[in-house]
Amino acid sequence: MLSKNRIKYINSLKIKKYRQLHEAFVVEGAKSVLELLDSDFEIEFVLVTQEFQQKYASILTRHNLALETVTPQELEGLGSFQTNDSCLAVAKTKENAFLSPASGEYMLMLDDVRDPGNLGTIVRVADWYGITKIVCSRDTTDIYNPKVVAAAKGSFTRVNLYYTDLTQYFEQIKHIKQPVIGAFLGGDSLYEFKYPASGGIIIMGNESNGIGEQVEQFVTDKIMIPRFGAAESLNVGIATAVMLDNMRRQVPL
Amino acid sequence: MLSKNRIKYINSLKIKKYRQLHEAFVVEGAKSVLELLDSDFEIEFVLVTQEFQQKYASILTRHNLALETVTPQELEGLGSFQTNDSCLAVAKTKENAFLSPASGEYMLMLDDVRDPGNLGTIVRVADWYGITKIVCSRDTTDIYNPKVVAAAKGSFTRVNLYYTDLTQYFEQIKHIKQPVIGAFLGGDSLYEFKYPASGGIIIMGNESNGIGEQVEQFVTDKIMIPRFGAAESLNVGIATAVMLDNMRRQVPL
Numbered sequence: 001m002l003s004k005n006r007i008k009y010i011n012s013l014k015i016k017k018y019r020q021l022h023e024a025f026v027v028e029g030a031k032s033v034l035e036l037l038d039s040d041f042e043i044e045f046v047l048v049t050q051e052f053q054q055k056y057a058s059i060l061t062r063h064n065l066a067l068e069t070v071t072p073q074e075l076e077g078l079g080s081f082q083t084n085d086s087c088l089a090v091a092k093t094k095e096n097a098f099l100s101p102a103s104g105e106y107m108l109m110l111d112d113v114r115d116p117g118n119l120g121t122i123v124r125v126a127d128w129y130g131i132t133k134i135v136c137s138r139d140t141t142d143i144y145n146p147k148v149v150a151a152a153k154g155s156f157t158r159v160n161l162y163y164t165d166l167t168q169y170f171e172q173i174k175h176i177k178q179p180v181i182g183a184f185l186g187g188d189s190l191y192e193f194k195y196p197a198s199g200g201i202i203i204m205g206n207e208s209n210g211i212g213e214q215v216e217q218f219v220t221d222k223i224m225i226p227r228f229g230a231a232e233s234l235n236v237g238i239a240t241a242v243m244l245d246n247m248r249r250q251v252p253l
Numbered sequence: 254m255l256s257k258n259r260i261k262y263i264n265s266l267k268i269k270k271y272r273q274l275h276e277a278f279v280v281e282g283a284k285s286v287l288e289l290l291d292s293d294f295e296i297e298f299v300l301v302t303q304e305f306q307q308k309y310a311s312i313l314t315r316h317n318l319a320l321e322t323v324t325p326q327e328l329e330g331l332g333s334f335q336t337n338d339s340c341l342a343v344a345k346t347k348e349n350a351f352l353s354p355a356s357g358e359y360m361l362m363l364d365d366v367r368d369p370g371n372l373g374t375i376v377r378v379a380d381w382y383g384i385t386k387i388v389c390s391r392d393t394t395d396i397y398n399p400k401v402v403a404a405a406k407g408s409f410t411r412v413n414l415y416y417t418d419l420t421q422y423f424e425q426i427k428h429i430k431q432p433v434i435g436a437f438l439g440g441d442s443l444y445e446f447k448y449p450a451s452g453g454i455i456i457m458g459n460e461s462n463g464i465g466e467q468v469e470q471f472v473t474d475k476i477m478i479p480r481f482g483a484a485e486s487l488n489v490g491i492a493t494a495v496m497l498d499n500m501r502r503q504v505p506l
Binding site for chain 1: 407491
């Protein structure tokens with residue numbers, strides 16, 4: 001039987017302020033929790049149904065976890081998602097550590113991506129294309145938001161995010177001579193663009209306003225995904241995938 | 254003041270059965286309604302706030318519409334979305350008309366795409382890449398579902414969908430000798446694939462199960478988007494965009 005204190009603690013972690021206070025976040029559902037166990041995140045405790053515990057007994061024992069058995073009903077009451085009926089973990093958040101592209105490496109940068117579903121999708125897409133570093137503006141949605149974690153489908157365990165003031169960030173990395181490639185409506189055709197083997201930064205902007213003026217001044221290459229029909233824009237998650245797909249065709253890992 | 258009958262009618266159109274019975278559907282929000290007015294859809298009536306009516310007076314008059322002025326509160330009560338506070342239209346659905354690829358044309362096919370957000374995204378992506386025909390399995394989500402219409406951001410007015418039994422469909426078009434390209438985990442690399450100038454069909458499968466066995470037997474080319482990291486899969490909307498982007502680089506309009 002879950003204690004009231006534990007229920008209160010888990011619910012508090014849905015709010016950014018309390019995630020920062022406790023340096024902890026919630027991971028829901030079998031796929032995401034199994035990927036979490038397979039990562040280097042420090043785990044506080046895991047709530048499991050009896051069924052889940054039996055099915056994954058060997059994995060759960062191997063990790064020497066603080067386990068508590070609960071009913072599917074208790075889990076559903078706690079989770080943010082209806083489908084969360086097998087397990088829930090609370091893990092420590094990671095330090096907000098500085099990231100920059102190594103020589104030959106491509107890194108993503110997000111200027112105020114606000115929608116949790118979009119951020120989760122971008123993390124999943126980054127993981128698919130072998131991108132492990134994302135630098136985000138301070139107003140970009142928190143990676144530990146439960147909706148972001150859910151949309152990232154486990155990829156949040158393999159992709160690192162660093163939240164910072166982007167203008168200051170560019171000052172810090174001005175010795176780095178790699179290109180800064182921004183996705184702009186009206187930029188040069190992506191199909192004509194040659195991604196340098198040197199690596200660099202690929203910037204995606206806010207859902208409504210694109211890349212802000214403050215950040216735009218640091219962009220060395222303004223690129224647009226060619227349009228053949230009449231849709232006004234592409235979703236930022238979709239645009240990220242197309243930018244990275246074109247990059248990887250030229251600069252494979 | 255909205256009549257009870259009209260409120261009841263609009264609410265009924267959130268359900269597929271009533272959309273089919275009345276051959277009508279709901280379009281919400283300024284962007285989608287303006288695109289609807291710019292299309293060949295037959296419009297039953299439009300509810301507008303006074304503010305919207307003044308802002309778009311010339312457009313609304315030009316179309317000789319059955320207009321009713323309502324309050325933002327009345328609109329919010331009716332809509333499926335919190336942001337719908339300026340206008341709502343009811344339009345006639347289009348006939349479920351047969352579609353096949355012309356010579357040199359690429360067409361999409363969807364085998365049981367169930368998530369409304371995914372279908373809307375696919376319609377928007379198709380519109381971006383100049384694809385105007387999508388053939389869907391009968392279990393693919395209804396294009397006139399309000400969540401699909403919202404996610405398609407107006408592109409539903411330019412892309413035609415035909416719902417049918419896909420196995421029977423392939424029998425009907427067996428005289429057409431164009432390639433049938435399917436996205437499969439484990440297929441040949443998309444980066445090696447040459448999209449023929451003849452045009453053809455690009456098939457995307459269900460979110461969990463991919464392309465079904467019944468449909469798979471008609472596929473002439475099994476293609477996979479190359480993976481460089483560890484994510485298990487890509488969202489079907491993302492995968493559609495990458496497949497179409499690679500096609501258009503080789504076969505522009």
